Amino acid sequence: MPKTARTAHNMLRGRRTIMNPLVEYVEAVDVWAATIEDKPGDLSHVLAELREAGADLQFIIARRAEPGKGVVFVTPLRGDREIAAAAQVGFNVAHTLHSVRVMGRDRPGVAAELTQKLADGGINLRGFSASVIGTQFLAYAAVDSRDDANKVIEILAKA
Numbered sequence: 001m002p003k004t005a006r007t008a009h010n011m012l013r014g015r016r017t018i019m020n021p022l023v024e025y026v027e028a029v030d031v032w033a034a035t036i037e038d039k040p041g042d043l044s045h046v047l048a049e050l051r052e053a054g055a056d057l058q059f060i061i062a063r064r065a066e067p068g069k070g071v072v073f074v075t076p077l078r079g080d081r082e083i084a085a086a087a088q089v090g091f092n093v094a095h096t097l098h099s100v101r102v103m104g105r106d107r108p109g110v111a112a113e114l115t116q117k118l119a120d121g122g123i124n125l126r127g128f129s130a131s132v133i134g135t136q137f138l139a140y141a142a143v144d145s146r147d148d149a150n151k152v153i154e155i156l157a158k159a
Contacts, residue, residue: 006145007113008045011074012116013043013156014021021105022091022104022110022113022114022117022156022159023103023104023114023156023159024103024104024105025101025102025103025104026100026101026102026103026152026153026157027100027101027153028095028098028099028100028101028146028149028150028153029074029075029076029100029101029140030075030076030077030093030099031074031075031093031094031097031099031142032073032075032086032091032092032093032094033071033072033073033091033092033094033096033097034046034072034086034089034090034091034092035065035069035071036062036069036070036071036072036073036090037068037069037070037092038064038067038069038070039067039129041061041063042070043072043119045089046072046089046090046091047072047085048069048087049086049088049089050074050077050082050085050086050089052085052138053081053082053084053085053086054079054081054082055074055077055078055082055085055086057074057075057076058075058076058078058101059073059074059075059129059140060073060074061073066083073094074086074091074098075099075101075140077091096144097127097142097148098127098142098143098145098146098148099140099141099142099143099145099149100140100141100142100143100149100152100153100156101135101139101140102114102138102139102140102141103105103136103137103138103139104136104137105135105137106132106135106136106137110130110137111128111130111137114130114139114141114144114156114159116157117153117155117156117159118141118152120131120137121151121152121153121155123141123143123148123151123152124143124144125141125142125143126142126143126144127140127141127142128140128142
């Protein structure tokens with residue numbers, strides 16, 4: 001099996017480091033979602049419960065979903081203790097939202113380049129978030145199916 005195909009094949013089984021100028025690391029991740037009250041302190045409460053269970057969250061998005069209600073998305077949750085605590089405050093795995101974490105060296109236009117490669121590969125993004133910390137970018141691409149998430153990994157493994 002050629003190196004590129006072998007790398008893409010290995011990516012589908014879990015996270016891997018990819019050595020190329022655009023992407024250094026890519027993996028599919030489970031996203032957990034919970035409905036929260038749209039009031040001061042409710043987000044803090046659910047995040048504190050996860051912290052007490054030992055969760056080391058790498059990504060959090062919270063927003064108002066409708067009047068009086070909000071939604072919070074987090075990743076990752078690992079182990080029975082974290083998952084049990086998450087369930088106690090209303091978190092469930094978002095089965096209709098599939099996400100891929102992408103990391104690499106930051107440079108001007110990196111998000112445009114990533115999203116163009118995905119568009120060229122026929123990927124319709126459900127959502128996209130990115131940030132820069134120091135010299136590294138971290139992006140999450142959300143798609144509608146596990147097959148699409150695997151395709152994102154294949155495309156970016158060749159990037």
